[in-house]
Amino acid sequence: MKYLNKIIFINSANIPYAEISVDGNVHFTGTQGVGKSTVLRALLFFYNADKHRLGIQQGQKSFDEFYFRQSNSYILYEVMRDNGAYTILVSRYQGRASWRFIDAPYQREWFITEDKQVLSDWVKIRERIDKNVGVSARIESGVMFKDIIFGNTHDHKYARYSLVQSSHYQNIPRSIQNVFLNTKLDADFVKNTIIQSMTDEDLPIDLQTYRRLVSNFEREYDEIDCWFRQTRDGNYPVRQQALNIAEQGRKIVALDQQLSDVWHMMNHAVAYSEQRIPLLEVEAEEVKTAIEKEHSRKKELTTDYDKEKDSLNQELGAKKSKLKEIAQARKDFDALGIEDKLSLSDRESAIKQEAINKQTLLDDLLKTHASIEEKYNIAKAKLENARQAFENVQKEAYYQKQAILQIERKRLEEDRSKNRNQIMEAFDNWRHESDERLQVLLAEQNRADSALKELRHWHPMADEIKQTDEQLQQLNLKEKENTAQQIAVKSQITQIIAEYEMKEAEIKHASQREQERLEADRTQIREQISKINNLLTHLDGSFYKWLCENTEGWENTIGKVIDEERVLYAQGLEPQFCVASDNLFGIRLNLDNIASVHRTPDEYRLEKKNLEEQVKQINRQLMQSPITLEEEISKLGKKYATQLNPLRQNVTLLKVEEEQIPVKRQNLQNHRHKLEMEELEQIAQEKEIRERSFNEALLNVQSEKDVREKNEARNKKELKNLDSSFGKTSKALDEELRIFNESQNAEATVRYKEFAVQKKQLDEQQKAELAGKGVDMDLLEQYRKALKDLQTLLARIEEERSIVIRYRDAEQNLFAKEPEIRKTIKTIEQRLSMIRQRYEDKRTRIEKKCREMEERQHIVLKELAHRKEGLNFYHLN
DSSP states (O other): OOEEEEEEEEEETTEEEEEEEOSSOOOOOOSTTSSHHHHHHHHHHHHHOOTTSSOOOTTSOOHHHHHOOSTTOEEEEEEEOTTOOEEEEEEEETTEEEEEEESSOOOGGGTBOTTSOBOOOHHHHHHHSOTTSOBOOOBOOHHHHHHHHTTOOOOGGGGGGOSSOOSOOTHHHHHHHHHHTTOOOOHHHHHHHHHHHHSOOOOOOOHHHHHHHHHHHHHHHHHHHHHTOOOTTSOOHHHHHHHHHHHHHHHHHHHHHHHHHHHHHHHHHHHHHHHHHHHHHHHHHHHHHHHHHHHHHHHHHHHHHHHHHHHHHHHHHHHHHHHHHHHHHHHHHHHTTHHHHHHHHHTHHHHHHHHHHHHHHHHHHHOOSSOHHHHHHHHHHHHHHHHHHHHHHHHHHHHHHHHHHHHHHHHHHHHHHHHHHHHHHHHHHHHHHHHHHHHHHHHHHHHHHHHHHHGGGOOTTHHHHHHHHHHHHHHHHHHHHHHHHHHHHHHHHHHHHHHHHHHHHHHHHHHHHHHHHHHHHHHHHHHHHHHHHHHHHTOTTBHHHHHHHHOTTGGGTGGGTSOIIIIITOBSOOOOOOOOOSEETTEEOOOTTSOOOOOOHHHHHHHHHHHHHHHHHHHHHHHHHHHHHHHHHHHHHHHHHHHHHHHHHHHHHHHHHHHHHHHHHHHHHHHHHHHHHHHHHHHHHHHHHHHHHHHHHHHHHHHHHHHHHHHHHHHHHHHHHHHHHHHHHHHHHHHHHHHHHHHHHHHHHHHHHHHHHHHHHHHHHHHHHHHHOOOOHHHHHHHHHHHHHHHHHHHHHHHTHHHHHHHHHHHHHTGGGHHHHHHHHHHHHHHHHHHHHHHHHHHHHHHHHHHHHHHHHHHHHHHHHHHHHHHHHHHHO
16 A cells, blocks of 8 residues: 655654654644645645645745745655655755655654754765665656656656556646645546546557667666675675765765855955955065174174184183192102102201201310310300200291291182172172073073963964854844845735736726626627517517408508507418508597608618627627737737836745755854854964973073072082182192101101200210320210211202292192182183073073064965965966
């Protein structure tokens, strides 16, 4: 059993979405305006596919305008058959209704997305339909659609969609149409008409058609078979080619759809580029000049830095050469054993005094002329004096050593103060520059932080988005104005049509009245002709004929008073003569002045002829009346057509404009979405750049703080090392004084022992001499040997004096200046580090500014080249 099962409206006839089942008896009820006629007309359209025979009155919206107002307006019919249901899609294509057959039951997901959006692109709809479901090509002819559903097509691919099989189905949709439009038809007539349309008849067979079908069968079979032909790997090459072709077709449709929009956009881009190029050229030149200026600044900065660096490096090289000279001198003096020579040189005075003492003792020992007691007393006195002189020499040497060490200590204190001041001065200078640099870096960090925070309120595409919103608003206003203009124009058209119909009705009514008058006159004349014919048909056997045959002159007597129709032309009166008399009914009448009222048959025939002529004239008038009416209506139509045609043309233009508005709105919305995406991308890129700048600034600040902490720690360490070095040196001086004192004490102990031994020897010698008056040769030899050793030491001291003098000179002119040289080297290195840091900071800022300007220059030049290239391509093509 085949029947219409369901009708579905999607954005059609002011219905967003509705499914109506028509698989049984359906009764429509409701107040006016709820949509009864809307559904009935859609049902009738399924059977007759004729937009002009749906009962749409003049002045109402057309079928396409009412049911397919939008590009995503659809009517769908679900039709049941024995092997399942199929769906018929009716949509608008190029301003007219078109059909597609879908070999599957209706599914809502084909047309409506998950977010309740109705699709308008057939390519996307086809993708949502299962690939295994057959979909017919677009059918644009209503006749072909009716041939398919009523089975009057020889194309086997449409056979599965037919409801009946009949080549004379034309009365079926016509009868259904009459039923739907409430035309008065008998049920038997409708039934017989449908039965006759479905009756199998022996129709003539078109052998040529079947010959063509048979001849093409093998080719069509091969074409069908290749669709199911597989390769060894299970692929369908033809299907793959078909999919590729369909994909290319969809691409071509999409490109064609974009072509018009791209053309308008290109014209706008050309105009904008022609205005923009001079501005970009000026901006590019300005940016180039600024970049060159920054490069010049960088070169000047590098030149100044290199000049100052070379000067400091030259000075640093000289100081380091001096240090190498000092180190080599120390190495040379150490190789000569300078410590022993210095120690021996420091003992020169003591050795000389000791030599004098020994010489004196020797001289005293050799004296022979002095008395023994006096001699020994003198010797003892001299020994005591020598001891006392030794003590005085030691004390003087100690005080001298102490004075020298005190001077050295004072010099060290002065050096420490000077070095401390220099270190503090250098640190304060560096700290001052570091403070300035830190303030600059903090300011840059604050700027980067502010720039990063500004991104929250930064909308680079705000003007473009605002312009697009304004265009959308203008488009909405234009749509409203278009609707209002359509209403106004349609109102004018309706008013003119109403006026035309009123005038036409007046003309028709006047023509109808004239026609009715003519028909009434014709009827009256025909009645008179009929009456005359009736009289003439009754002439034979009538009283008139008897009078004409039997009574002469009757017209002047009885003919003046007798009734024609009831007496004169009457039959069956059987007239006879009676006694002549001048009286009629006993009354004398003067009949001379009474005209004869009867007419002869010839007169009646003449009158009949005249009346028939009048009837012909009326018939001609009646025949001419529709032509005259048509001419008058045509003139009236032409008169009002001159008024209606511009309005209808305006309506058409407004409709076309209205149909373009959704596309323009969609394009603007897509453009706005694109601008929003570009804005988000620019914001993301700018955010990345600004975050990088902020992070660099933050790291620079942190780096500068770390350097400050390191330098502060290093400064404290240097001050501490300076104090520690001074403490060590001071302790070394104290230790040197202590060691000198200990050496003096050790020497004094030895000398005191020698003095004691010598005194003891003198005492023993005195006793011996007193006892034997002889000289102690051992003591004499001892004195001579000691004197010789002392003289040898003095000779060595004299020999090494030049070395000691050179060492003292080196110690004063080289070794004493080593700390100052080292401090100077450190100061120079700090100065180099400071000017390098200052140079790097300035160079970094200049390079950063150059990079920013170069990026801007790159963007400007790229845009300029792009626009020039686009204009050249535009003008060449």
